[in-house]
Amino acid sequence: MTFNDLPPFLGEALAERGYEKPTAVQAAVIEEGAAGRDLIVSAQTGSGKTVAFGLAMAEQLLGESGSVPHGIAPLALVIAPTRELALQVSRELMWLYGKAGARIATCVGGMDASKERRSLRGGAQIVVGTPGRLRDHLERGALDLSSLKAVVLDEADEMLDMGFREDLEEILDATPDGRRTLLFSATMPKSIVSLAKRYQRDALRISTVGDDRGHGDISYQAVTVSPSEIENAVVNLLRFHEAETAMLFCATRENVRRLHSTLQERGFTVVALSGEHSQQERNQAMQAMRDRRARVCVATDVAARGIDLPTLSLVIHVEIPRDAEALQHRSGRTGRAGKKGTAVILVPYPKRKRVESMLRGAKINAEWIGAPTPQEIQKQDRERLLTALLAPVEVDEEDRALAQKLMAERTPEDIAAALVHAHRASMPQPEELIENTPEARKAAQQERHRPGFEDTVWFRMDIGRRQNADPRWLLPLLCRRGHITRNEVGAIRIGPSETFFQVPRTIADKFDDAIQRTAQSEEDGEPVLIVRDEGGPREQARNNSKPHRKGPPRPGAPRHDGPRHDGPRHDGPRPDGPRTYAKPGGKPPFKGGPKKGGPFKGGPNKSSGFKDPKPQA
Incomplete structure (x- = not known):
């Protein structure tokens, strides 16, 4: 099928944009059987959906002359989930219907609402x-839907996931009964089906999602990596591919902020997109990507909706998508309009089974590989550099004069070496990563121990997060009580009601003795209980996770069908040693803990440093 049967204005616009034949979804919506009918369309991200529903609306928009008739009330309404997607749709429809004389108004949050109202009044x-901004204009009387002939819900599944159902229903309830409703959704959950039943009549179902949900123009790679080396793996992937434009997906705003800062420090030209950025900041970020002033964009899922960058060839899932649909939407930012793209999923070792299950459910065949090594990156750099330097270029007389002066001062080999050095110096250095073998990971784990902490002893404190335990005051407390320096305290693990920490075995006995002595000499409040615990936090967690044995009672043993203790509990002494308190016979510290959300009264002390925290009265 070709575009020959389209109205002249649309055919000319498509030809100028280089469209030769329609994509699968575009061909489906302009077939004779789909003319004038309500449509439910399932199509992949990047399959040409915007042009598809633009062509589908032509029958309702164009008059007998082939142009759009002028009037005050709008004839077509397109609803999109995000500002970026709405702006992208608006740009696409502008060039598609520009020759037909259509005027397009864009109404999105973060823009000047008064200007939008003037645009609506202008016809x-x-x-x-x-949805939110359209509903606002509708309730204020600025948006008149009485003459509407077609309404499009683009990425309807995403709008429902984002909580726009009430907004959509109010907008659709205000449209005429005879209007045509086109519903575009990458997935078809029950919420979409119920929406279609309520607002569509005899809808034609069109699906261009084939068995390969992974998108034929996208090659998928799953890169296994140590959880502690995610950011280093991102650096190496960016350096290995050297994509013209790359997009990195994180799950939260905080992670976007941190990764953006890290890449900036490493020398990458990078921008960030998340919900915390204003519309002006988002526009500036996207303009920097289009102008090639930035090559990397770090974004959250929602913030990246609607982004269409023609040069985007690499997508990195820095954090695993929540499901197969999120994987599909993220990866669909690349491999668009027939161009090839690469989607890389960073998979921490413990989460490999989860990702394998997700890929099976999505029917995606991903290549499982390790992160690029510095040697592989250097090899790629050499090939790219040779290609760039040996490519033909146009030079002027000034360039040749400077080249001759250089040749007079240095040998050709020295000049070429200096050029290679300058090229490499401008690029971020790759990172050394743990090899993807059990032996290498275990050896690297041992090497990461601080010097002097190869052999340690665990100690336990009877306070945790519920008592607002924090290393900022725990470290001074341990130094004061144990007569050690902060450099002699190893790992600190703060749990809900207990805190574990390490000290080198060589000073463990000395530390233990000091703890006992200083506990008796504390004057200000009851001290924190500190005892040796050889098992450490792992053993504690293992014991807590062991299920209680259940079975029939022993012959003659009394049954306990109710609570095990009718009175106060008496657990007896702890197996790891006697308790040590400020006064003989004193009550255990922090009985009941501080009031919920209340800080310790102890806190920092100006005269003598940190004191053991006391519960609030």
């Missing part, structure tokens, strides 16, 4: 917007 035939 826009097509309105594109987000």
Whole structure:
């Protein structure tokens, strides 16, 4: 099928944009059987959906002359989940219907609402917007839907996931009964089906999602990596691919902020997109990507909706997507309009089974590989550098004069070496990573121990997060009580009600003795209980996770069908040693803990440093 049967204005616009034949979804919506009918369309991200529903609306928008008739009320309404997607749709429809004389108004959050109202009053035939802003204009009387002939819900599944159901229903309830409803959704959950039943009539179902949900133009790679080396793996992947444009996906705003800062420090030209950025900041970030002033974008899932960068060839899932649909939407930022792209999933070792299950459910065949090594990156650099330097270039007389002066001062070999050195110096250095073998991972884990902490002893304190335990005051407390320095305290593990910490075995006995002596001499409040615990936090967690044995009672043993203790509990002394308190016979410290959310009264002390915290009265 070709575009020959389309109205002249649309055919000319498509030809100028280089469209030769329609994609699968575009061909499906302009077939004779789909004309004038409500549609439910399932299509992959990047399959040409925007042009598809633009063509599908042509029958309702174009008059007998082939142009869009002028009027005050809009004829078509397009609803999109995010500002970026709405702006992208608006740009696409502008060039598609520009020759037909259509005026398009865009209504999205973060923009000047008064300007949008003026644009609506000026007579826009097509309105594109987000649910919240469109509902606001509708309730204020600025948006008149009485003459609407077609309404499009783009990425309807995402709008429902984002909580826009009430907004969508109010907008659709205000549209005429005779309007045509086109529903585009990458997935078809029950919520979409119920929405279609309520607002569509005899809808034609179109699905261009084939058995290969992974998208034929995207090659998937799953990179196994140590959880502690995620950021280093990102650096090496960016350096290995050297993509013209790359997008990195994180799950939270905080992770976007941290990774953006890390990559900036490493020398990458990078921008960030998340919910904490204003519309102006987002526009500036996207303009930097289009102008090639930035090559890397770090974003959250929602913030990246609607982004269409023609040069985007690499997507890295820095954090594992929540499900197969999220994987599909993220990866669909690349491999668009027939271009090839690469989607890389960073898989921490413990989460490999989860990712394998996700890929099976999505019917995606991913290549499992290790992160690129510095040697592999250097090899790629050499090949790219040779290609760039040996490519033909146009030079002017000034360039040749400077080249001759250099040749007079240095040998050709020295000049070439200096050029290679300058090229490499401008690029971020790759990271050394743990090899993807059990032996290498175990050896690297042992090497990461601080000098002097190869052999340690665990101690336990009877306070944790519930008592607002924090290393900032725990370290001074341990130094004061144990007569050691902060450099002699190893790992600290703060649990809900207990805290574990390490000291080198060579000073463990000395530390233990000091703890006993200083506990008796504390004057200000009852001291924190500190005891030796050879098992450490892992043994404690293992014991807590052991299920209680259940079975029939012993012959003659009394049954306990109710609570095990009718009175106060008496657990007896702890197996790891006697308790040590400030006064003989004193009550255990922190009985009941501080009030919920209340800080310790102890806190920092100006005269003598940190004191053991006391519970609030």
